[in-house]
Amino acid sequence: MKVIVAGMTKTGTKSVNAALTKLGYSVYDYPENAYLLTDEYNKIALKGWETEDFREMYENVDAVVDYPAFVFWDEIHKAFPEAKIILMMRKSEDEWLRSLEKQIQLNDKSTFFKLMSLLSPTARKADIFHRVLGPITLGNRPKSILGCKSQFNKQMAKKMYRQHNAYVLHTAPKEKLLVYSCSGGWEPLCEFLGVPVPDEPFPHKNKGGNIHETLVDDFPIFRRIQREILVSSIVITATSVLAGIVFYKYGFSTIFRRAGTLCYEFVRQ
Template sequence: MKVIVAGMPKTGTKSMNAALKKLGYSVYDFAENAYLLGDYYNKIVFEGWTTQDFRDMYEDVDAVTDFPAHFFWDEIHKAFPDAMIILTTRNSEEEWLRSFEKQVAMNDGSLLFNLMPYLSPTSRKSIGALMMLSQVVFGAKAKSILARKTEFNKQMAVKLYRQHNAYVLHTAPKDKLLAFNVSEGWGPLCEFLGVPVPEDPFPHKNKGGNIVNTATTDFPIFRQIQREIIVSSIVLSSSAVLTGFVLYKYGVSGIFSEARNFWDILATKIGLSRLS
Protein backbone atom coordinates (compact mmCIF):
# COMPACT_ATOMS: atom_id res chain seq x y z
CA MET A 1 0.00 0.00 0.00
CA LYS A 2 1.49 3.29 -1.14
CA VAL A 3 -1.40 5.77 -1.15
CA ILE A 4 -4.44 6.07 1.12
CA VAL A 5 -7.11 8.48 -0.06
CA ALA A 6 -8.88 9.41 3.18
CA GLY A 7 -11.40 11.85 1.71
CA MET A 8 -15.13 11.27 2.10
CA PRO A 9 -17.13 10.09 -0.91
CA LYS A 10 -18.23 12.97 -3.15
CA THR A 11 -14.89 14.74 -2.75
CA GLY A 12 -13.54 13.59 -6.11
CA THR A 13 -12.78 10.01 -5.12
CA LYS A 14 -13.72 8.61 -8.53
CA SER A 15 -11.45 11.17 -10.17
CA MET A 16 -8.68 10.16 -7.76
CA ASN A 17 -9.24 6.52 -8.66
CA ALA A 18 -8.78 7.32 -12.34
CA ALA A 19 -5.82 9.64 -11.69
CA LEU A 20 -3.93 7.14 -9.56
CA LYS A 21 -4.50 4.42 -12.15
CA LYS A 22 -3.16 6.82 -14.79
CA LEU A 23 -0.05 7.23 -12.63
CA GLY A 24 0.44 3.46 -12.64
CA TYR A 25 -1.01 2.51 -9.26
CA SER A 26 -3.32 -0.44 -8.72
CA VAL A 27 -6.37 0.93 -6.91
CA TYR A 28 -9.18 -0.48 -4.80
CA ASP A 29 -12.16 1.88 -5.03
CA PHE A 30 -15.65 1.44 -3.57
CA ALA A 31 -16.54 -1.58 -5.70
CA GLU A 32 -13.42 -3.55 -4.83
CA ASN A 33 -13.48 -2.48 -1.16
CA ALA A 34 -17.12 -3.39 -0.67
CA TYR A 35 -17.51 -6.50 -2.82
CA LEU A 36 -14.13 -8.14 -3.19
CA LEU A 37 -13.40 -7.56 0.51
CA GLY A 38 -16.97 -8.07 1.70
CA ASP A 39 -16.11 -10.94 4.07
CA TYR A 40 -13.40 -8.87 5.71
CA TYR A 41 -15.65 -5.84 6.18
CA ASN A 42 -18.41 -7.97 7.65
CA LYS A 43 -15.89 -9.27 10.17
CA ILE A 44 -14.56 -5.78 10.86
CA VAL A 45 -17.98 -4.24 11.43
CA PHE A 46 -19.61 -7.01 13.42
CA GLU A 47 -16.66 -8.58 15.26
CA GLY A 48 -13.79 -6.08 15.28
CA TRP A 49 -10.40 -6.03 13.58
CA THR A 50 -6.66 -6.27 13.96
CA THR A 51 -3.91 -4.49 12.09
CA GLN A 52 -3.14 -7.81 10.40
CA ASP A 53 -6.65 -7.84 8.91
CA PHE A 54 -5.95 -4.64 7.00
CA ARG A 55 -2.48 -5.85 6.05
CA ASP A 56 -4.00 -9.00 4.56
CA MET A 57 -6.67 -6.98 2.74
CA TYR A 58 -4.38 -4.50 1.01
CA GLU A 59 -0.89 -6.02 0.89
CA ASP A 60 -1.07 -6.45 -2.90
CA VAL A 61 -2.77 -3.10 -3.63
CA ASP A 62 -0.98 0.22 -4.30
CA ALA A 63 -3.77 2.63 -3.41
CA VAL A 64 -7.20 2.74 -1.81
CA THR A 65 -10.00 5.28 -2.08
CA ASP A 66 -13.67 5.82 -1.22
CA PHE A 67 -16.15 4.21 1.16
CA PRO A 68 -15.82 2.10 3.24
CA ALA A 69 -11.99 2.12 3.30
CA HIS A 70 -11.72 5.90 3.77
CA PHE A 71 -13.41 5.51 7.17
CA PHE A 72 -10.63 3.15 8.27
CA TRP A 73 -7.78 5.22 6.80
CA ASP A 74 -5.86 5.34 10.09
CA GLU A 75 -6.19 1.59 10.66
CA ILE A 76 -4.91 1.01 7.12
CA HIS A 77 -2.05 3.42 7.76
CA LYS A 78 -1.07 1.49 10.90
CA ALA A 79 -0.81 -1.59 8.69
CA PHE A 80 1.21 0.36 6.09
CA PRO A 81 3.01 3.19 7.94
CA ASP A 82 5.03 4.23 4.89
CA ALA A 83 1.90 4.98 2.83
CA MET A 84 1.11 8.57 1.85
CA ILE A 85 -2.28 10.00 2.88
CA ILE A 86 -4.41 12.25 0.67
CA LEU A 87 -7.42 14.06 2.14
CA THR A 88 -9.67 15.09 -0.74
CA THR A 89 -12.12 17.88 0.05
CA ARG A 90 -14.72 20.09 -1.65
CA ASN A 91 -14.74 23.89 -1.79
CA SER A 92 -17.34 24.03 0.98
CA GLU A 93 -19.51 21.82 3.18
CA GLU A 94 -22.59 23.05 1.33
CA GLU A 95 -21.12 22.00 -2.01
CA TRP A 96 -20.32 18.57 -0.62
CA LEU A 97 -23.86 18.15 0.76
CA ARG A 98 -25.48 19.08 -2.57
CA SER A 99 -23.27 16.56 -4.36
CA PHE A 100 -24.03 13.89 -1.76
CA GLU A 101 -27.79 14.49 -2.01
CA LYS A 102 -27.65 14.20 -5.80
CA GLN A 103 -25.69 10.95 -5.61
CA VAL A 104 -28.20 9.45 -3.17
CA ALA A 105 -31.07 10.39 -5.50
CA MET A 106 -29.27 8.91 -8.52
CA ASN A 107 -28.54 5.68 -6.64
CA ASP A 108 -32.16 5.40 -5.49
CA GLY A 109 -33.33 5.72 -9.10
CA SER A 110 -30.96 3.09 -10.50
CA LEU A 111 -32.48 -0.31 -11.34
CA LEU A 112 -29.05 -1.94 -11.06
CA PHE A 113 -28.39 -0.52 -7.59
CA ASN A 114 -31.92 -1.42 -6.44
CA LEU A 115 -31.68 -5.06 -7.54
CA MET A 116 -28.14 -5.71 -6.30
CA PRO A 117 -28.95 -6.66 -2.68
CA TYR A 118 -31.67 -9.08 -3.80
CA LEU A 119 -30.31 -10.78 -6.91
CA SER A 120 -26.51 -10.63 -6.58
CA PRO A 121 -24.66 -13.00 -4.20
CA THR A 122 -21.57 -10.78 -4.52
CA SER A 123 -23.55 -7.77 -3.35
CA ARG A 124 -25.32 -9.60 -0.53
CA LYS A 125 -21.99 -10.72 0.90
CA SER A 126 -21.25 -7.26 2.30
CA ILE A 127 -24.65 -5.55 2.37
CA GLY A 128 -25.07 -5.87 6.15
CA ALA A 129 -21.76 -4.17 6.89
CA LEU A 130 -22.38 -1.45 4.29
CA MET A 131 -25.82 -0.61 5.66
CA MET A 132 -24.48 -0.24 9.19
CA LEU A 133 -21.48 1.81 8.08
CA SER A 134 -23.71 4.13 6.03
CA GLN A 135 -25.47 5.19 9.20
CA VAL A 136 -22.18 5.73 11.04
CA VAL A 137 -20.34 7.52 8.22
CA PHE A 138 -23.10 9.59 6.60
CA GLY A 139 -26.01 9.59 9.03
CA ALA A 140 -27.87 7.76 6.26
CA LYS A 141 -30.11 4.75 6.59
CA ALA A 142 -29.55 2.61 3.52
CA LYS A 143 -32.79 1.21 2.15
CA SER A 144 -33.56 -2.42 2.80
CA ILE A 145 -36.82 -2.58 0.87
CA LEU A 146 -36.95 -2.41 -2.93
CA ALA A 147 -37.81 1.09 -4.25
CA ARG A 148 -37.71 2.66 -0.78
CA LYS A 149 -35.80 5.96 -0.71
CA THR A 150 -32.65 6.31 1.36
CA GLU A 151 -33.20 8.39 4.47
CA PHE A 152 -30.52 10.65 5.91
CA ASN A 153 -30.15 13.61 8.23
CA LYS A 154 -28.58 16.51 6.33
CA GLN A 155 -27.28 18.24 9.44
CA MET A 156 -25.77 15.00 10.70
CA ALA A 157 -24.18 14.31 7.32
CA VAL A 158 -22.46 17.72 7.30
CA LYS A 159 -21.35 17.28 10.91
CA LEU A 160 -19.83 13.89 10.12
CA TYR A 161 -18.10 15.31 7.02
CA ARG A 162 -16.61 18.10 9.15
CA GLN A 163 -15.53 15.74 11.92
CA HIS A 164 -13.91 13.30 9.51
CA ASN A 165 -11.85 16.00 7.79
CA ALA A 166 -10.77 17.51 11.11
CA TYR A 167 -9.74 14.11 12.43
CA VAL A 168 -7.57 13.37 9.39
CA LEU A 169 -5.92 16.80 9.46
CA HIS A 170 -5.22 16.52 13.18
CA THR A 171 -4.11 12.88 13.30
CA ALA A 172 -2.27 12.06 10.07
CA PRO A 173 1.53 12.56 10.06
CA LYS A 174 2.13 16.00 8.55
CA ASP A 175 5.03 14.79 6.41
CA LYS A 176 2.79 12.16 4.81
CA LEU A 177 -0.40 14.20 4.35
CA LEU A 178 -1.73 16.17 1.39
CA ALA A 179 -4.99 18.13 1.62
CA PHE A 180 -6.13 18.14 -1.99
CA ASN A 181 -8.98 19.44 -4.15
CA VAL A 182 -9.18 17.64 -7.50
CA SER A 183 -9.73 21.03 -9.18
CA GLU A 184 -6.02 21.70 -8.46
CA GLY A 185 -5.08 19.10 -11.09
CA TRP A 186 -1.91 17.09 -11.51
CA GLY A 187 0.64 19.56 -10.08
CA PRO A 188 0.21 19.24 -6.28
CA LEU A 189 -0.65 15.54 -6.51
CA CYS A 190 2.36 14.52 -8.59
CA GLU A 191 4.72 16.69 -6.54
CA PHE A 192 3.45 15.05 -3.34
CA LEU A 193 3.84 11.54 -4.76
CA GLY A 194 7.13 12.30 -6.47
CA VAL A 195 6.01 11.20 -9.93
CA PRO A 196 6.07 12.89 -13.36
CA VAL A 197 3.05 14.91 -14.48
CA PRO A 198 1.12 13.07 -17.24
CA GLU A 199 0.44 14.79 -20.53
CA ASP A 200 -3.27 13.91 -20.38
CA PRO A 201 -5.68 16.25 -18.58
CA PHE A 202 -6.57 15.40 -15.00
CA PRO A 203 -9.61 13.08 -15.07
CA HIS A 204 -12.96 14.22 -13.72
CA LYS A 205 -15.26 11.29 -13.08
CA ASN A 206 -18.77 10.78 -11.67
CA LYS A 207 -19.98 14.24 -12.63
CA GLY A 208 -23.50 14.74 -11.37
CA GLY A 209 -23.52 11.30 -9.78
CA ASN A 210 -23.49 9.54 -13.15
CA ILE A 211 -21.62 6.53 -11.79
CA VAL A 212 -24.95 4.72 -11.90
CA ASN A 213 -24.68 4.89 -15.70
CA THR A 214 -20.98 4.06 -15.98
CA ALA A 215 -20.49 1.51 -13.18
CA THR A 216 -20.50 -1.55 -15.42
CA THR A 217 -18.03 0.15 -17.78
CA ASP A 218 -15.63 1.55 -15.20
CA PHE A 219 -15.63 -1.29 -12.65
CA PRO A 220 -15.32 -4.97 -13.67
CA ILE A 221 -16.92 -6.12 -10.40
CA PHE A 222 -20.15 -4.37 -11.41
CA ARG A 223 -20.19 -6.35 -14.64
CA GLN A 224 -20.04 -9.51 -12.51
CA ILE A 225 -22.89 -8.20 -10.35
CA GLN A 226 -24.91 -7.37 -13.45
CA ARG A 227 -24.41 -10.93 -14.78
CA GLU A 228 -25.52 -12.35 -11.43
CA ILE A 229 -28.66 -10.19 -11.56
CA ILE A 230 -29.45 -11.41 -15.07
CA VAL A 231 -28.95 -15.08 -14.12
CA SER A 232 -31.00 -14.71 -10.94
CA SER A 233 -33.77 -12.96 -12.90
CA ILE A 234 -33.87 -15.78 -15.46
CA VAL A 235 -34.01 -18.43 -12.72
CA LEU A 236 -36.78 -16.61 -10.86
CA SER A 237 -38.76 -16.00 -14.06
CA SER A 238 -38.41 -19.63 -15.14
CA SER A 239 -39.47 -20.81 -11.69
CA ALA A 240 -42.51 -18.55 -11.79
CA VAL A 241 -43.51 -19.83 -15.24
CA LEU A 242 -43.02 -23.47 -14.18
CA THR A 243 -45.01 -22.95 -10.99
CA GLY A 244 -47.80 -21.30 -12.96
CA PHE A 245 -47.88 -24.16 -15.46
CA VAL A 246 -47.99 -26.83 -12.74
CA LEU A 247 -50.77 -25.02 -10.90
CA TYR A 248 -52.73 -24.62 -14.13
CA LYS A 249 -52.34 -28.29 -15.08
CA TYR A 250 -52.82 -29.99 -11.71
CA GLY A 251 -54.28 -27.42 -9.35
CA VAL A 252 -53.24 -27.24 -5.72
CA SER A 253 -54.92 -30.52 -4.74
CA GLY A 254 -53.44 -32.23 -7.79
CA ILE A 255 -49.93 -31.18 -6.79
CA PHE A 256 -50.36 -32.74 -3.34
CA SER A 257 -51.75 -35.90 -4.93
CA GLU A 258 -48.78 -36.17 -7.32
CA ALA A 259 -46.38 -35.58 -4.44
CA ARG A 260 -48.07 -38.33 -2.40
CA ASN A 261 -47.85 -40.75 -5.32
CA PHE A 262 -44.17 -39.91 -5.72
CA TRP A 263 -43.58 -40.64 -2.03
CA ASP A 264 -45.41 -43.97 -2.30
CA ILE A 265 -43.21 -45.06 -5.20
CA LEU A 266 -40.05 -43.92 -3.39
CA ALA A 267 -41.08 -45.56 -0.13
CA THR A 268 -41.76 -48.86 -1.91
CA LYS A 269 -38.34 -48.82 -3.56
CA ILE A 270 -36.46 -48.23 -0.32
CA GLY A 271 -38.68 -50.46 1.82
CA LEU A 272 -40.43 -47.82 3.88
CA SER A 273 -44.03 -48.07 4.93
CA ARG A 274 -46.41 -45.51 3.56
CA LEU A 275 -47.09 -42.48 5.74
CA SER A 276 -50.73 -42.11 6.70
Protein backbone atom coordinates in the same frame (compact mmCIF):
# COMPACT_ATOMS: atom_id res chain seq x y z
CA MET B 1 0.23 0.22 0.01
CA LYS B 2 1.67 3.52 -1.16
CA VAL B 3 -1.27 5.93 -1.07
CA ILE B 4 -4.23 6.17 1.30
CA VAL B 5 -6.97 8.51 0.10
CA ALA B 6 -8.68 9.73 3.25
CA GLY B 7 -11.14 12.02 1.49
CA MET B 8 -14.75 11.11 2.11
CA THR B 9 -17.18 9.97 -0.54
CA LYS B 10 -18.19 12.81 -2.92
CA THR B 11 -14.95 14.75 -2.57
CA GLY B 12 -13.52 13.63 -5.92
CA THR B 13 -12.67 10.03 -5.13
CA LYS B 14 -13.51 8.70 -8.61
CA SER B 15 -11.36 11.37 -10.24
CA VAL B 16 -8.45 10.63 -7.91
CA ASN B 17 -8.89 6.92 -8.64
CA ALA B 18 -8.63 7.61 -12.37
CA ALA B 19 -5.60 9.86 -11.82
CA LEU B 20 -3.76 7.32 -9.66
CA THR B 21 -4.55 4.56 -12.14
CA LYS B 22 -3.14 6.70 -14.95
CA LEU B 23 0.02 7.22 -12.87
CA GLY B 24 0.49 3.45 -12.68
CA TYR B 25 -0.94 2.64 -9.25
CA SER B 26 -3.20 -0.35 -8.64
CA VAL B 27 -6.25 1.08 -6.86
CA TYR B 28 -9.00 -0.37 -4.72
CA ASP B 29 -12.04 1.91 -4.92
CA TYR B 30 -15.51 1.42 -3.44
CA PRO B 31 -16.43 -1.52 -5.73
CA GLU B 32 -13.31 -3.48 -4.76
CA ASN B 33 -13.56 -2.53 -1.08
CA ALA B 34 -17.23 -3.44 -0.90
CA TYR B 35 -17.47 -6.50 -3.13
CA LEU B 36 -14.01 -8.10 -3.11
CA LEU B 37 -13.36 -7.51 0.60
CA THR B 38 -16.93 -8.13 1.75
CA ASP B 39 -16.11 -10.82 4.31
CA GLU B 40 -13.31 -8.73 5.79
CA TYR B 41 -15.45 -5.60 6.14
CA ASN B 42 -18.39 -7.58 7.51
CA LYS B 43 -16.07 -8.91 10.20
CA ILE B 44 -14.71 -5.40 10.88
CA ALA B 45 -18.21 -3.92 11.12
CA LEU B 46 -19.64 -6.62 13.38
CA LYS B 47 -16.73 -7.87 15.47
CA GLY B 48 -13.91 -5.31 15.30
CA TRP B 49 -10.43 -5.51 13.82
CA GLU B 50 -6.70 -5.76 14.27
CA THR B 51 -4.06 -3.83 12.34
CA GLU B 52 -3.04 -7.12 10.74
CA ASP B 53 -6.49 -7.37 9.14
CA PHE B 54 -5.85 -4.27 7.06
CA ARG B 55 -2.32 -5.35 6.23
CA GLU B 56 -3.65 -8.60 4.77
CA MET B 57 -6.47 -6.84 2.95
CA TYR B 58 -4.30 -4.31 1.15
CA GLU B 59 -0.79 -5.80 1.03
CA ASN B 60 -0.93 -6.24 -2.75
CA VAL B 61 -2.62 -2.90 -3.53
CA ASP B 62 -0.88 0.43 -4.23
CA ALA B 63 -3.70 2.79 -3.30
CA VAL B 64 -7.08 2.73 -1.60
CA VAL B 65 -9.94 5.16 -2.22
CA ASP B 66 -13.50 5.83 -1.02
CA TYR B 67 -15.94 3.99 1.22
CA PRO B 68 -15.54 2.18 3.54
CA ALA B 69 -11.74 2.51 3.45
CA PHE B 70 -11.74 6.24 4.23
CA VAL B 71 -13.42 5.44 7.54
CA PHE B 72 -10.38 3.36 8.52
CA TRP B 73 -7.65 5.47 6.91
CA ASP B 74 -5.73 5.70 10.20
CA GLU B 75 -5.90 1.95 10.80
CA ILE B 76 -4.71 1.33 7.25
CA HIS B 77 -1.85 3.78 7.85
CA LYS B 78 -0.83 1.87 10.97
CA ALA B 79 -0.56 -1.21 8.77
CA PHE B 80 1.38 0.75 6.13
CA PRO B 81 3.19 3.58 7.96
CA GLU B 82 5.21 4.60 4.90
CA ALA B 83 2.10 5.29 2.83
CA LYS B 84 1.23 8.85 1.85
CA ILE B 85 -2.18 10.29 2.72
CA ILE B 86 -4.40 12.45 0.52
CA LEU B 87 -7.35 14.38 1.96
CA MET B 88 -9.82 15.97 -0.43
CA MET B 89 -12.37 18.47 0.79
CA ARG B 90 -15.15 20.37 -0.96
CA LYS B 91 -15.36 24.18 -0.83
CA SER B 92 -17.92 23.88 1.95
CA GLU B 93 -19.71 21.18 3.91
CA ASP B 94 -23.01 22.32 2.41
CA GLU B 95 -21.67 21.79 -1.11
CA TRP B 96 -20.50 18.32 -0.08
CA LEU B 97 -23.87 17.55 1.50
CA ARG B 98 -25.76 18.53 -1.65
CA SER B 99 -23.52 16.29 -3.73
CA LEU B 100 -23.96 13.34 -1.36
CA GLU B 101 -27.72 13.79 -1.17
CA LYS B 102 -27.99 13.90 -4.97
CA GLN B 103 -25.91 10.72 -5.27
CA ILE B 104 -28.11 8.89 -2.75
CA GLN B 105 -31.25 9.98 -4.62
CA LEU B 106 -29.82 8.81 -7.94
CA ASN B 107 -28.81 5.50 -6.38
CA ASP B 108 -32.34 4.99 -5.07
CA LYS B 109 -33.76 5.59 -8.55
CA SER B 110 -31.25 3.36 -10.35
CA THR B 111 -32.82 0.21 -11.79
CA PHE B 112 -29.43 -1.48 -11.78
CA PHE B 113 -28.93 -0.82 -8.05
CA LYS B 114 -32.43 -2.10 -7.31
CA LEU B 115 -31.75 -5.31 -9.22
CA MET B 116 -28.42 -5.68 -7.42
CA SER B 117 -30.12 -5.76 -4.04
CA LEU B 118 -32.68 -8.31 -5.19
CA LEU B 119 -30.82 -10.58 -7.61
CA SER B 120 -27.08 -10.46 -6.93
CA PRO B 121 -25.66 -12.62 -4.10
CA THR B 122 -22.45 -10.58 -4.25
CA ALA B 123 -24.30 -7.31 -3.68
CA ARG B 124 -26.62 -8.70 -0.98
CA LYS B 125 -23.66 -10.00 1.01
CA ALA B 126 -22.25 -6.48 1.27
CA ASP B 127 -25.54 -5.14 2.67
CA ILE B 128 -24.43 -6.19 6.15
CA PHE B 129 -21.63 -3.71 6.66
CA HIS B 130 -23.46 -1.05 4.62
CA ARG B 131 -26.27 -1.09 7.16
CA VAL B 132 -23.90 -1.13 10.13
CA LEU B 133 -21.42 1.52 8.97
CA GLY B 134 -23.64 3.74 6.81
CA PRO B 135 -25.60 5.50 9.57
CA ILE B 136 -22.51 6.26 11.69
CA THR B 137 -20.19 7.35 8.86
CA LEU B 138 -22.41 9.08 6.28
CA GLY B 139 -25.69 9.57 8.12
CA ASN B 140 -27.22 7.22 5.56
CA ARG B 141 -29.07 3.94 6.04
CA PRO B 142 -29.25 2.29 2.59
CA LYS B 143 -32.64 1.30 1.23
CA SER B 144 -33.90 -2.13 2.15
CA ILE B 145 -34.00 -5.09 -0.20
CA LEU B 146 -37.73 -4.39 -0.66
CA GLY B 147 -36.86 -1.15 -2.41
CA CYS B 148 -37.79 1.47 0.19
CA LYS B 149 -35.95 4.78 -0.04
CA SER B 150 -32.71 5.28 1.84
CA GLN B 151 -32.94 7.05 5.18
CA PHE B 152 -30.65 10.09 5.14
CA ASN B 153 -29.84 12.21 8.20
CA LYS B 154 -28.42 15.48 6.83
CA GLN B 155 -27.34 16.83 10.19
CA MET B 156 -25.50 13.63 11.05
CA ALA B 157 -23.84 13.57 7.63
CA LYS B 158 -22.51 17.11 8.04
CA LYS B 159 -21.30 16.31 11.53
CA MET B 160 -19.44 13.24 10.31
CA TYR B 161 -17.89 15.19 7.42
CA ARG B 162 -16.69 17.92 9.76
CA GLN B 163 -15.32 15.51 12.35
CA HIS B 164 -13.64 13.28 9.78
CA ASN B 165 -11.74 16.11 8.10
CA ALA B 166 -10.70 17.62 11.43
CA TYR B 167 -9.41 14.25 12.63
CA VAL B 168 -7.35 13.67 9.49
CA LEU B 169 -5.86 17.17 9.63
CA HIS B 170 -5.00 16.77 13.32
CA THR B 171 -3.74 13.19 13.22
CA ALA B 172 -2.04 12.51 9.88
CA PRO B 173 1.73 13.12 9.82
CA LYS B 174 2.17 16.53 8.17
CA GLU B 175 5.08 15.39 6.01
CA LYS B 176 2.92 12.62 4.53
CA LEU B 177 -0.33 14.55 4.09
CA LEU B 178 -1.59 16.35 0.99
CA VAL B 179 -4.77 18.41 1.33
CA TYR B 180 -5.97 18.35 -2.25
CA SER B 181 -8.74 19.42 -4.59
CA CYS B 182 -9.21 17.88 -8.02
CA SER B 183 -9.55 21.40 -9.41
CA GLY B 184 -5.81 21.71 -8.76
CA GLY B 185 -5.10 19.20 -11.50
CA TRP B 186 -1.99 17.09 -11.93
CA GLU B 187 0.77 19.32 -10.59
CA PRO B 188 0.21 19.25 -6.79
CA LEU B 189 -0.70 15.55 -6.88
CA CYS B 190 2.32 14.51 -8.94
CA GLU B 191 4.70 16.69 -6.92
CA PHE B 192 3.44 15.10 -3.71
CA LEU B 193 3.83 11.59 -5.12
CA GLY B 194 7.14 12.32 -6.78
CA VAL B 195 6.06 11.24 -10.26
CA PRO B 196 6.07 12.96 -13.68
CA VAL B 197 3.05 14.99 -14.78
CA PRO B 198 1.13 13.19 -17.57
CA ASP B 199 0.77 14.97 -20.88
CA GLU B 200 -3.02 14.86 -20.87
CA PRO B 201 -5.94 16.55 -19.09
CA PHE B 202 -6.68 15.59 -15.50
CA PRO B 203 -9.59 13.10 -15.41
CA HIS B 204 -12.83 14.29 -13.87
CA LYS B 205 -15.22 11.43 -13.12
CA ASN B 206 -18.76 11.02 -11.75
CA LYS B 207 -19.81 14.59 -12.53
CA GLY B 208 -23.34 15.12 -11.33
CA GLY B 209 -23.47 11.63 -9.82
CA ASN B 210 -23.61 9.92 -13.23
CA ILE B 211 -21.52 6.96 -12.07
CA HIS B 212 -24.33 4.54 -12.96
CA GLU B 213 -23.59 5.12 -16.66
CA THR B 214 -20.03 3.78 -16.45
CA LEU B 215 -20.03 1.29 -13.55
CA VAL B 216 -19.93 -1.87 -15.64
CA ASP B 217 -17.28 -0.48 -18.00
CA ASP B 218 -15.03 0.98 -15.29
CA PHE B 219 -15.20 -1.73 -12.62
CA PRO B 220 -14.90 -5.46 -13.50
CA ILE B 221 -16.67 -6.53 -10.29
CA PHE B 222 -19.88 -5.00 -11.62
CA ARG B 223 -19.67 -7.26 -14.66
CA ARG B 224 -19.88 -10.22 -12.28
CA ILE B 225 -22.84 -8.60 -10.52
CA GLN B 226 -24.46 -7.99 -13.90
CA ARG B 227 -24.04 -11.69 -14.78
CA GLU B 228 -25.53 -12.71 -11.43
CA ILE B 229 -28.54 -10.48 -12.10
CA LEU B 230 -28.99 -12.10 -15.52
CA VAL B 231 -28.68 -15.66 -14.20
CA SER B 232 -31.07 -14.97 -11.30
CA SER B 233 -33.57 -13.40 -13.70
CA ILE B 234 -33.45 -16.44 -15.97
CA VAL B 235 -33.90 -18.85 -13.05
CA ILE B 236 -36.83 -16.88 -11.62
CA THR B 237 -38.49 -16.62 -15.04
CA ALA B 238 -38.03 -20.32 -15.80
CA THR B 239 -39.30 -21.32 -12.36
CA SER B 240 -42.34 -19.08 -12.72
CA VAL B 241 -43.17 -20.48 -16.15
CA LEU B 242 -42.78 -24.08 -14.93
CA ALA B 243 -44.93 -23.39 -11.88
CA GLY B 244 -47.58 -21.82 -14.10
CA ILE B 245 -47.62 -24.86 -16.36
CA VAL B 246 -47.94 -27.26 -13.40
CA PHE B 247 -50.75 -25.28 -11.79
CA TYR B 248 -52.55 -24.95 -15.12
CA LYS B 249 -52.28 -28.69 -15.80
CA TYR B 250 -53.21 -30.04 -12.38
CA GLY B 251 -55.12 -27.21 -10.74
CA PHE B 252 -54.51 -25.50 -7.43
CA SER B 253 -56.59 -27.90 -5.35
CA THR B 254 -54.73 -30.97 -6.63
CA ILE B 255 -51.32 -29.40 -6.09
CA PHE B 256 -52.15 -28.31 -2.55
CA ARG B 257 -53.72 -31.68 -1.71
CA ARG B 258 -50.64 -33.54 -2.89
CA ALA B 259 -48.35 -31.14 -1.08
CA GLY B 260 -50.35 -31.66 2.10
CA THR B 261 -50.11 -35.42 1.74
CA LEU B 262 -46.34 -35.25 1.30
CA CYS B 263 -45.98 -33.03 4.38
CA TYR B 264 -48.14 -35.42 6.42
CA GLU B 265 -46.06 -38.43 5.37
CA PHE B 266 -42.86 -36.55 6.15
CA VAL B 267 -44.08 -35.66 9.65
CA ARG B 268 -45.18 -39.24 10.33
CA GLN B 269 -41.72 -40.54 9.46
